[in-house]
Amino acid sequence: MTSPTTTQLRKTALNAVHRRLHAKMVNFGGWDMPVEYSGILAEHMATRTAAGLFDVSHMGEIEVRGQDALDLVQHVTCNDAAKLAPGQAQYSGLMTAQGTFVDDLLVHHISGTHYLLCVNAGNQEKDFEYICAHNRSTTQVENAGERYSQLALQGPKALRILQRFTTVPLESIHYYHFTSGAVDGVNCLIARTGYTGEDGFEIYFAPEYSEKLWFNLLEAGAGHGLLPCGLGARNTLRLEASMCLYGHEIDDTTTPWEAGLAWICKPEKGEFLGREVLILQKEKGVERTLVGFEMQNRLIARDGCRVSIDGKLSGRVTSGSPAPFLKKNIGMAYVPPAFEAPGTTITIEIRGNQAPARIVSMPFYKRPK
Secondary structure: OOOOOOOOOOOOOOOOHHHHHHOEEEEEOEEEEEEEEOOOOHHHHHHHOOOOEEOOOOEEEEEEEOOOHHHHHHEEEEOOOOHHHOEEEEEEEEEOOOOOEEEEEEEEEEEEEEEEEEEEEHHHHHHHHHHHHHHOOOOOOEOHHHHHHEEEEOOOOOOHHHHHOOOOHHHHHHOOEEEEEEOOOOOEEEEOOOOOOEEEEEEEEEHHHHHHHHHHHHHHHHHHHHEOHHHHHHHHHHOOOOOOOOOOOOOOOOOOOOOOOOHHHHHHHHHOOHHHHHHHHHOOOOOOOEEEEOOOOOOOOEEEEEEEEEOEEEEEEEEEEEEEEOEEEEEEEEOOOHOOOOOEEEEEEEEEEEEEEEEEEOOOOOHHH
């Protein structure tokens, strides 16, 4: 089987802009996306110290509407959406009957009969079909991704840059909350979530306004150190912040207990897909758990590298890279729970070398308060 050509790949409304800016483009989950502009290191550091602007319009949006909308969201996800007030969002898991991840997602409570689910780019059709298959009522489920573009403005100066474009008091939007309002005259949903470990905002809007908002935000932020950022920096930023990536730390073989995501799994809420399996696993205990590690030499552990403890193969690396802000080589891996304590020495096989590493607490990075 040949890989898709550029013409076969899906494109965001900003695809031509990225190419005019000479971004390095890659196939990401079937989308033609920028991996970097000025370089991953520069973009990473700009987001940590000033601000970064990301085109994340490839992410999927699924809208759930109707009197039984909450029941459907509760049935297919593991977090408790009943606790969300309108204007509040939560991180959750779309679950299989085995208690594993179909995907991870953000659930936005628009109103009592309306929820917006933001899902991963490569999973949106799968997720939509899965939710429809488990719809036991007249609830309307719409694969609405084509109606949305999404920009993520992240970093300590994000609020200052975005505020000049809207009368919405951004400071009043609490973390994992959102509101509707005009940004540069464009009707937007403005959310304060993020995938970088920094403060910041995601704005959702109609695709025809993509170039206007992209260029105006870049121009306004230039004096503050804002850079356009690609998926490369997005990945190193989320890894420093110890955030899971679907297909790496979580997939349809992993459960929330194993992935350190107990905080999004609420069996006490009542029935949902996989609940009974998850209750049993919690009682029995997991056989593997996700840990963070730092390399003890200059080698870089990459996804799939084998992990050994006391000479015995014990797991594999799920994500690994240099951490530009921390100036260390870090990663995450699954190991038996008996060895999860910070300070435990592990060995990672890297291109035939047995490289020493040390388990450390996560997250690797926390932004200053």
